Amino acid sequence: MSAGSIIDARDVDYTLDVAGRPLHILRKVSLSVAPAEVVAIVGPSGSGKTSLLMLLAGLEKATDGQVVVNGRDLSDMNEDNLARFRRHTLGIVFQSFHLIPSLSALDNVGLALEIAEPGLSMAQVREKAAAALAAVGLEGRLDHRPSALSGGEQQRVGLARASVANPPLLLADEPTGNLDQKTGAIVVDLMFDLARKNNTAVVLITHDPALAAKADRVFTMTQGQLTETTVPKPATASASSARKAPARKPAARKPAAKKPVSK
Ligand SMILES: Nc1ncnc2c1ncn2[C@@H]1O[C@H](COP(=O)(O)OP(=O)(O)OP(=O)(O)O)[C@@H](O)[C@H]1O
Numbered sequence: 001m002s003a004g005s006i007i008d009a010r011d012v013d014y015t016l017d018v019a020g021r022p023l024h025i026l027r028k029v030s031l032s033v034a035p036a037e038v039v040a041i042v043g044p045s046g047s048g049k050t051s052l053l054m055l056l057a058g059l060e061k062a063t064d065g066q067v068v069v070n071g072r073d074l075s076d077m078n079e080d081n082l083a084r085f086r087r088h089t090l091g092i093v094f095q096s097f098h099l100i101p102s103l104s105a106l107d108n109v110g111l112a113l114e115i116a117e118p119g120l121s122m123a124q125v126r127e128k129a130a131a132a133l134a135a136v137g138l139e140g141r142l143d144h145r146p147s148a149l150s151g152g153e154q155q156r157v158g159l160a161r162a163s164v165a166n167p168p169l170l171l172a173d174e175p176t177g178n179l180d181q182k183t184g185a186i187v188v189d190l191m192f193d194l195a196r197k198n199n200t201a202v203v204l205i206t207h208d209p210a211l212a213a214k215a216d217r218v219f220t221m222t223q224g225q226l227t228e229t230t231v232p233k234p235a236t237a238s239a240s241s242a243r244k245a246p247a248r249k250p251a252a253r254k255p256a257a258k259k260p261v262s263k
Pocket of ligand 1: 016018023025043044045046047048049050051052221
């Protein structure tokens with residue numbers, strides 16, 4: 001395993017038992033991501049991208065191989081430890097935002113922070129949540145509920161919520177899937193800028209090669225196999241791959257009738 005990686009997945013197989021037959025979703029997938037590195041995964045629908053993200057989040061277990069995130073081998077962890085790991089290590093950005101409709105933008109973000117850092121006072125929670133929303137340009141929308149926000153604004157709230165506890169890793173599954181192209185590009189720029197400023201690693205899943213090209217490295221998933229892709233950098237992309245990752249402190253999808261095939 002590479003020393004100091006935020007993600008080190010090695011030879012990961014993920015096979016489901018569907019109606020008594022094995023469905024091989026991931027085959028010998030390996031992925032190593034450095035702290036503060038921004039990577040994108042593209043690939044056709046059904047190729048296994050979301051499944052890989054689920055394994056990295058500890059929401060599904062690999063059938064074979066090893067998934068190590070932030071130094072923790074996820075296959076060894078029970079549900080309590082996995083929940084704790086997720087609270088302190090991950091921010092997740094979803095395609096359909098998943099904001100709580102009855103709560104304001106501030107409270108959506110504040111609630112996530114309270115869960116991640118239960119020791120904070122209400123004043124600290126409000127202050128940090130407001131700062132996270134200001135960091136995504138929503139300082140004027142703190143009291144707005146999701147229904148009063150545009151799609152792009154809702155996804156910015158989702159981004160503020162995912163990053164408010166300053167996790168070392170952001171996982172984003174098609175975060176622009178419900179946005180028009182221009183708004184999607186703005187949200188991805190914001191996500192990558194924020195991650196680079198906070199030294200947060202990102203795994204972005206996207207269908208859009210132009211968005212993927214903004215990442216430090218791009219991978220392609222094809223029929224459950226992951227390969228690194230050489231992508232010419234757009235002239236305006238930040239050259240963050242040249243940046244030295246500084247030391248930092250460590251910090252859902254188809255519910256399904258399925259069960260992993262045991263090794
Ligand atoms: N719970 C499940 N039961 C049966 N098949 C599943 C289940 N979850 C995933 N699959 C299958 O596994 C394959 C990979 O799915 P996955 O969602 O990981 O692909 P994806 O690349 O993220 O696709 P998309 O881009 O459309 O979201 C697909 O063929 C999918 O139908």
